[in-house]
Every structure is written in C-alpha cells, then in structure tokens.
Amino acid sequence: MNSENRSTPKPTSQDVAREARVSLATVDRVLNKREGVRKATVERVNEAIEKLGYVRDLSAANLARQRTYRFVFVLPDGKGQFLTGLRNSIAEAVKNALYDRISARTILISSRNHTALVKELTALDPAEIDGLAIMAHETPIVRDTIARLKKSGVAVVSLVADQPNSERDHFVGFDNRSAGRTAGRLLGRFVGDRVGKVAVVVTSMHARDMLERRLGFDTVMTEQFPNLTPLPSIEAYDDPEVAQALTRRCLQENEDVVAVYSVGASVRGIADALVEHKAPERLICIDHELTDNSRDLLEEGVLDAVINQNTGHLARSALRVMRAKCDEAPVLASQEHIRIEVLIRENLPPRV
Incomplete structure (x- = not known):
C-alpha cells in the first residue's frame, strides 16, 4: 500500500505518558480527575494531550470501569398524545442505548398537585443519579431541585420547556x-x-x-x-x-x-x-x-x-447531552439542534 494512503495511528495514553515523562498510572489519574497529582504534573500531561491531539475513547474507558450512566426523566403526567409519544420515544431511545451502558427511568409528576410535585422532586437522591432531564413548569421548587442536584455533580437538562433562570446545563427542544x-x-x-x-x-x-x-x-x-x-x-x-x-x-x-x-x-x-x-x-x-x-x-x-418537533430527536438528544455533560465532553451544537418542522397534508411523513 502506498505510504501516502496509510492512515496515521491515533495517539494513545502510552504516547501521552512518554511525551509528559510520567507513568501510565499518572496519566490515568489526570484523565479521571483523581486527586494525588501535583498541579505542575497535571499541566504537563494536559500539554502533552493537546500537543499529540489525543482523544480519549470514553466508551472503552467506561466499559473497562464497568460504569453505567444513571439517568432520570421527569415529565408531566398528562394523557395527551404528544406527552405519550415523548414517553414512548424516550423508552425506545433508552432501549437502543443499552450498549452505551445507559439506564434510565421516568418519573411522572402533576403540574396541578403542588404537594405531589414537591414530594417527587425532593425524593430525587443525587447519589443515585448521574443525569436529569426535566420537563416542568418553571417554579421555585423546580429551580431549587436543579440547584441541589447540580451542586452534587448531576448533569441537568431542561426538556421541551426551558428553565433559563435555573442552573441547568442545557436546553433540549426547539426555540x-x-x-x-x-x-x-x-x-x-x-x-x-x-x-x-x-x-x-x-x-x-x-x-x-x-x-x-x-x-x-x-x-x-x-x-x-x-x-x-x-x-x-x-x-x-x-x-x-x-x-x-x-x-x-x-x-x-x-x-x-x-x-x-x-x-x-x-x-x-x-x-x-x-x-x-x-x-x-x-x-x-x-x-x-x-x-x-x-x-x-x-x-x-x-x-x-x-x-x-421530533420526539425521537428530543429523546436521543437528551441522552447524548446528559452523557456529554457527565464526561465533560463538548456538546455538538449541530447534532443537538432541534429543528422546527412545518407539516401540511402534502408533506406528512409515512405512518410508523
């Protein structure tokens, strides 16, 4: 094969260790943001990562650590077809994401029963959650819940209806x-x-x-x-x-x-x-x-x-964004942009 057509091998963590003149274990501690590494060493490792263009294979790393992402969706308990369709799309997206080591559950809340809403939201334990996607009215209890979970390191996205005055990480929905x-x-x-x-x-x-x-x-x-x-x-x-x-x-x-x-x-x-x-x-x-x-x-x-707005895109985007926030990885704006679709009788998509 012509050498010009031969792909350049991707840099590995071993390459980063050699470039930074540290052990592989030290590189692993820096990548996983664990304590016990001097600031100067952390900077040297990060400089090596940037110089080499090293991109971590998070899927492989999570598989090696047997990590599972634990996500929760909080949605209104309405019986309307849009909400039913959204819940079905979330269930389908979660099922298809099992190979990505993602588990998720859905909690239905009443927007008209404040006592039940408070009970459900205060019961959310940050020790048992990695990411939260919430569709709810923008109220003090919702903002407080988001702040409490964010303080404990939980990734939070608002879904369909935004929570711009909260500490949420990202909004998933169209404008x-x-x-x-x-x-x-x-x-x-x-x-x-x-x-x-x-x-x-x-x-x-x-x-x-x-x-x-x-x-x-x-x-x-x-x-x-x-x-x-x-x-x-x-x-x-x-x-x-x-x-x-x-x-x-x-x-x-x-x-x-x-x-x-x-x-x-x-x-x-x-x-x-x-x-x-x-x-x-x-x-x-x-x-x-x-x-x-x-x-x-x-x-x-x-x-x-x-x-x-496509419910399948909403569900898949929420999962991707929560995972990216958990991994401290960038959110791809072009991929997560929810488009405004205008449908008339002549351009309806096929029935599923």
Missing part, C-alpha cells in the same frame, strides 16, 4: 418563540385579507413553552397582520372536553373569529368545536406537535399546518 412566530406567519398567510379575530388555545399559561409560543405569535400578528386580532388565551389543561367546550363558547361569543391557534392544547377537542361551528367561511387552524390526532385532522382538512 419556542421562533415556533410561535412561525405559526403566526403561516396563519396570517392562510387567512389572507380577511379581517377578524384569532382564538388562541393553550394547555396552561404557567408553562414556559406555551408562554414563549404565544409571545412569538403575538409579535408577528402585531408586526405583519394588522387585520387580525388575537384573543386572550384559553387554558384547556390538556383536556379535550374542556378544549371543545371553551373553544365552542369562544366562537359563539366572537362571530368574527377567522382562525384558531392551537398552541399545544388538546387539538381533538378544538377540532370538534370547529366542525360543529357554522361560519360563512372555513376557519383556519394551526396546531403544534404531530400526533395521531393532528395527522388525521391534517388529512381531513380540518387543520392547515402543524408546527412539529
């Missing part, structure tokens, strides 16, 4: 304000020159993802569509019957509604109210998250578009 702006742009273009109001239905305005989507949506309405007036948010609490009843009442009380923005509520209830509503022209409806319900409604022509 909710941009998603709201996207929904606003689409809705305004679909409505066209019609003048009227927009009904807005959310799960809860206590949820940061709902709040940020609403803010983004309102900004676009103000900037680009003066012919449309968004109404105050209707909170349906992920209950299809509540969503149907409240949407129906809103449409009865506001005869000039021309569109509905489903920010993240139970879209089936909203759709039922739209179907039974008698209006001179069909009402435009934009929804978030692709589920079996929203897919059916897109195909039936009740929904016009769905703003989606």
